[in-house]
Amino acid sequence: MPNIIREEIETGIIRLGMNRKPVNAMTPEFLKELAMAYKEVESDENAKALIIGSDLAVLSAGVDLKEAVCFSKDEQIALLKGLHEFLIVAYGLKMPVICECAGAAIAGGFFFVLTADYTVAIKGANFALAEAKVGVNFPTAPLEIARHALTPAALRYMMLSGEFVGTEKALAWGIIDEEVEGDRDTVKAAAVKAAKRYAKLPSKTYGMIKTDIRGECVESIIRDAAANKDGTADGWFNDETVDAMNAMIAATQKA
Template sequence: MTYRYIKVTREGRLTIVTIDRPEAHNALNAAAHDELAAAFDAFAADPEQWVAIITGAGEKAFCAGHDLKQQASGGGMSTPATGFAGLTARFDMAKPVIAAVNGVAMGGGFEIALACDLIVAARSASFALPEPRVGLAALAGGLQRLPRVVGLKNAMGMMLTGRRVGAEEGQRLGFVNEVVDGDMLAAARRWATEILACSPMAVRATKEAVLRGLDTPAERFLREQWEYPATAAMMTSQDAVEGPAAFAEKRTPAWTGR
């Protein structure tokens, strides 16, 4: 597929998706949403791609959210079935996704980052759900995900005022994993490399079980987790044999993702 508003590159097992509208602070119009949905469809379906990074072009913005100019001109606010940026409602994504946040992550941009599994942020990055300031609400998952990560009162303090939070405060609150001086994308690649050193089958089973467990009572979770798709796939995989064998033989495992 030819993309106009995003760039997709592959580095071995790693897919890097870059929102490429720096002149609009990487705000998403309808076509950009569709392109991102297609890119993450391709990533999810490709057995050779195990981890993804999403970032924004330029230094000023990760993503400024929905393109309000498009909305003001009558373009609407439609998003793909898989959510804002084709990611925020992709609840069956067992592969890990890292947000590499440069500059502002506003509204839907912050919701993209919250939908990812890890957030690496440049020290200059800032985050906000400012929708109430323009007569809207953060309806792409931010209202649910942020309180889970930072607690209700901290989340309300951000969501009801629309205030901006810097990268360091984001790390103190718990939604930023690492604050970076210098090459933020290199730091995200380092996290990806550490994930890629693990069995992709085990990584997916872990992510799926953790996210399902958030809403499941422990007694039921411990009984049902063996039936989760990624867990069942892990238990019958070649990787489940390779891992213990490599440990016993004191060598680096050769993961196949099968």
């Protein structure tokens, strides 16, 4: 099975279903595939809205810690480069993006939510920015998008605690837009319904307004990267990272 399954729900509504088992873990190759898939949808003149979702139990668990704990510096840099390039595409996409969240969205996986225009989540879904717990700092792209997309209260709590946030608090903080009870099909149906609403909006005007909202953030990410202002550009790990990742892996195995 491919890592990303493209489905035309109906004319103008395209769904990208992530299917990189078991948890849509991020790798440089997967991030490149995602960036290309987003670009292909945006370049499709018939496409009016994009739904990003998952065909697995979670939306995405971010980086696979069992792999990441052994990363060389070159592998760290490659991953961050892939994340940077994908997030520029995802946050700068001019067409409506609906996130269909039928499971947890953790660390890098949370940015499918933050880069969307509207998120439908199943009741009981959890969201986390776990970087503080696994001993890594935030690269420029996710840092700036988090600053731009989250309220100050959500930003402070999620980035500094690394704790999970449930759908009740996510709604209150504006992280998600809609909570639905049921199963994966219920969430998908709600996401399609939202996509249909957004697809009816004048597309050129929508793109201009979205650029007005997000363009400065995207440009600052590109500018800082070009000026080598990203503190993780020469490697993501510090002297606490491996121990913190191993502790997180051990805790997950006990749970």
